[in-house]
Amino acid sequence: MSTAPPRRAPLFRRVAAALAVLTLPVAGLVAVAGPAEAAASATATYTKVSDWGTGFEGKWTVKNTGTTTLNSWAVEWDYPAGTAVTSAWDATVTSSGTHWTGKNVGWNGTLAPGATISFGFNGTGSGAPSGCKVNGGSCDGGTTPTDNPPSAPGTPTASGVTDTSLTLNWAAATDDKGIKNYDVFRGGAKIATVTGTSYADSGLTKGTTYSYTVVARDTIDQTGPASGALSVTTTGGTNPTDNPPSAPGTPTGSGITETAITVSWAAATDDKGVKNYDLYRGGAKIATVTGTSYTDTGLTKATPYQYHVVARDTADQTGAASAQATLTTAGVTDPPPGGAVKLGYFTNWGVYGRNYHVKNLVTSGSAAKITHINYAFGNVQGGACTIGDAYADYDKAYTADQSVDGVADTWDQPLRGNFNQLRKLKKQYPNIKILWSFGGWTWSGGFGQAAANPTAFANSCYNLVEDPRWADVFDGIDLDWEYPNACGLSCDTSGAASFKNLMQAVRAKFGANNLVTAAISADGSNGGKLDLADYAGAAPYTDFYNVMTYDFFGAWDAKGPTAPHSPLTSYSGIPIAGFNSEAAITKLKGKGIPGSKLNLGIGFYGRGWTGVTQATPGGTATGPAAGTYEQGIEDYKVLKNTCPSTGTIAGTAYAKCGSNWWSYDTPATIASKMTWTKQQGLRGAFFWEFSGDTTNGELANAIHTGLQ
Structure with a gap:
């Protein structure tokens, strides 16, 4: 496999379910020393990993399809005006107008025959890449990125609405190569994939309002923008003159011990009467009671718990949740077992x-x-x-000066690499x-x-x-x-x-x-x-x-x-x-x-932006700051010298140096x-x-x- 790191990347990046792949076979001549003076060849595969409407995530995968090692690589492509890369990782991505180039970083430039490496990026706009090249070689066949994604389908309409079902219909999307199918979404969750322009949704709840959108997919699995949203209500609901109950009062605690809390709240009001209350701890319902208190048991000492309450009326309508309260059990926290x-x-x-x-x-x-x-x-x-990574894990040979115990690996020992070094550690x-x-x-x-x-x-x-x-x-x-x-x-x-x-x-x-x-x-x-x-x-x-x-x-x-x-x-x-x-x-x-x-x-490590004028948090930026291995991220050992801390907020240091702004721990x-x-x-x-x-x-x- 490639030696590219399975990165600890942004943990909260938005990722949609849609996935579109364009394979671009290309050939690029790279000078390689050797008797045969063989030419290296490569392919580049573009993947549209996700699209969240206001932006998208893309990925290029380069594969060495030749018989000689590639010592570096560069992928070039064009985007139409209005589509651009905003940040990238595992490659240095630059642009000249609408022409974009991604080049390897230090650790991932060498590709053995058959090996692959990927780099990713976030972008804005809806355009597809075109004119792909790898190491100067042009695209010469296969699926080309001139296949544009489909248009948005028409806003759905509903017919045959009953207590538990309805039928959706929409105008077809258009695509330059043809439509493969449509994804139907209810409340933002995909519920069906169909080839036609209608769908019968069943198993619904009477008197309930639902929101629907539709997304088209073309023959190479590119998805387009979502249709307009349809809001439709099933028949058979409760009498609209019967209003749902109000929110109960914010919970309070009494009779607090190391393992129990009595939770109480002010009653909700309702025009027809309150039937009962659902009590939630940490977002999970733990009890339904007819009164305005509940004793929660089996808790852990010296631990905070979050509670809120929801009222239900005689027509089984629920109202708004109460404000959330954090209540803490009594006692002193025990030291961690076995030490920290x-x-x-x-x-x-x-x-x-x-x-x-x-x-x-x-x-x-x-x-x-x-x-x-x-x-x-x-x-x-x-x-x-x-x-x-078999080589790094158990095959890499260590010299005496690199080894934990100063003893070099031999060619025939049964275990080498990191595993053997960890054994010595x-x-x-x-x-x-x-x-x-x-x-x-x-x-x-x-x-x-x-x-x-x-x-x-x-x-x-x-x-x-x-x-x-x-x-x-x-x-x-x-x-x-x-x-x-x-x-x-x-x-x-x-x-x-x-x-x-x-x-x-x-x-x-x-x-x-x-x-x-x-x-x-x-x-x-x-x-x-x-x-x-x-x-x-x-x-x-x-x-x-x-x-x-x-x-x-x-x-x-x-x-x-x-x-x-x-x-x-x-x-x-x-x-x-x-x-x-x-x-x-x-x-x-x-x-x-x-x-x-x-x-x-x-x-x-720290994370940072460039193009920043405001020293304190909350400023605007123009993009990610440059980093040694990836844009927007840098090791602490570098930042402590190149961009020393200038302030602290919420227990974390931040630093403004030139137009760059970083945050990291010290x-x-x-x-x-x-x-x-x-x-x-x-x-x-x-x-x-x-x-x-x-x-x-x-x-x-x-x-x-x-x-x-």
């Missing part, structure tokens, strides 16, 4: 362009200050755990627990298939992690699914229970003597990612969760507003409510997950975050990732010192 977790991610691709190896953990002093390592990443393919630091992490931003697309057969998936992971060649290296498994029943780089529709089912199967296979952990979303917004999967149900099967409390904001929103990418708390002017560490931890605790199962996430902000971590009774902290730290490991030391 201090976990760092080690990336297998870091041994390439970053030149970061296991020995660096020793020379930096970080190995003496951590408790766990997550080795990133293994892949998830075909419903199974698979090797991520454990001999020197036997307290360190190492977990093999699977998935990540790039490789989470396989989890949906894995969730269809959790037992088979768990068996495959166990067989790989416990392979006799390296079974002694690993102490368990970490699943980094971004995100169950939600969208990351791709969208998962496996259902809210899939994550719990997967974790349950993995724990059953790995048993009590192995660690089983997961990296999870930190989306604390109402109805966000933490509300879409059963994280509370999965918690009993995990040793702890690594809550990814970073990448809340970044230059994927190219125009800003500038904001700290890892805010500890909310602040006045924060772009999205609930996008902060405190909101995420509070929501997870409110779902009944104890703090002793939660680790706070720290990024050893030893000082980490110290305050670790104090907060202990106050919250969390298990500990983790970070992404080792190579972003200084050569003397000052950020890892700040976590270690702060959790003492």
Whole structure:
């Protein structure tokens, strides 16, 4: 496989379900030394990964189809006026007018025969690429990007409306190569794909209003813009003169103990009378009562819980929810069992362009200050755990000066690469627990298939992690699914229970003597990612969760507003409510997950914009700031010198230098975050990732010192 990193990319990037692929075979002559003076050849594949109306995500994949190695690559294409790239990753993308060029960055320029590499970008406009070239060679056949996406279908109309069904009709979309089918959406969720221009929707609720849109797909699976929205109400509803009840009063707590809270509220009003109340904790309904109080039991001491109440009238209409109240049980939080977790991610691709190896953990002093390592990443393919990078993982030979113990690898030893170096590290630091992490931003697309057969998936992971060649290296498994029943780089529709089912199967296979952990979303917004999967149900099967409390904001929103990418708390002017560490931890605790199962996430990097004039957060920008490996992101070890901190907001540092604006954590902000971590009774902290730290490991030391 390619040595391109399965990146920890923006965690909250919008991703739609639509996927369009244009394959562009091209040939480019590249001078290659050798007796045959052979010519290299390549293909470039364009993928429109998603389209959210105001922008889109695209991807080019370059494949070496020749017999000689490519030492560099450049993809060129044209966009029509009005379509442009706004940010990119895994390539340096530049433009001259409407002509665009993507060139390899340092770590991904070399392509062996048969190897592939991809780079992605966000853009605006609806145009398709044309005139593709790779290394100067023009497109010479196959599907060409002159196939434009279809138009929007006509706004749907409804006929045959009953209590439980209706029929939709719409005017056909147009396309230069023909329409393949239409996706029908109800309330923003796709409910059907049809080849005609009508659809009968059934199983509806009487007297209920529904919203419908339609999207066309052409013969190469490009989707166009959505139709106008139709709002239609089924027949047979309640008497419209019977109004729904008002919102109950904000809940209050009394009789609070370490394990119970009596929740009370002021009664709602209704023109025909209130029938009962639904009480919610952490967004999940826990009781329906006829009175205005309820005693909630089985809680965890010293833990905040979020409650709200909804009234129901005699016609079973529900009203608006009450305001939300946070009520905390009594008691003092117990210290984390087994001491605080201090976990760092080690990336297998870091041994390439970053030149970061296991020995660096020793020379930096970080190995003496951590408790766990997550080795990133293994892949998830075909419903199974698979090797991520065989060369880096267990084949790369280390010289004596590169090796942890100063002993060089031999050509015939059974295990080399990172796994052997980690084995040597454990001999020197036997307290360190190492977990093999699977998935990540790039490789989470396989989890949906894995969730269809959790037992088979768990068996495959166990067989790989416990392979006799390296079974002694690993102490368990970490699943980094971004995100169950939600969208990351791709969208998962496996259902809210899939994550719990997967974790349950993995724990059953790995048993009590192995660690089983997961990296999870930190989306604390109402109805966000933490509300879409059963994280509370999965918690009993995990040793702890690594809550990814970073990448809340970044230059994927190219125009800003500038904001700290890892805010500890909310602040006045924060772009999205609930996008902060405190909101995420509070929501997870409110779902009944104890703090002793939660680790706070720290990024050893910054995110930044350019074209910024305002020094404080909230300013506008023109795009992502330049970075060493990717636009809009830079290691802490670089930023501390090139753009020192000029201020702090919400527990995170920010810096204005020239027209660039960055946010990142420093030893000082980490110290305050670790104090907060202990106050919250969390298990500990983790970070992404080792190579972003200084050569003397000052950020890892700040976590270690702060959790003492």
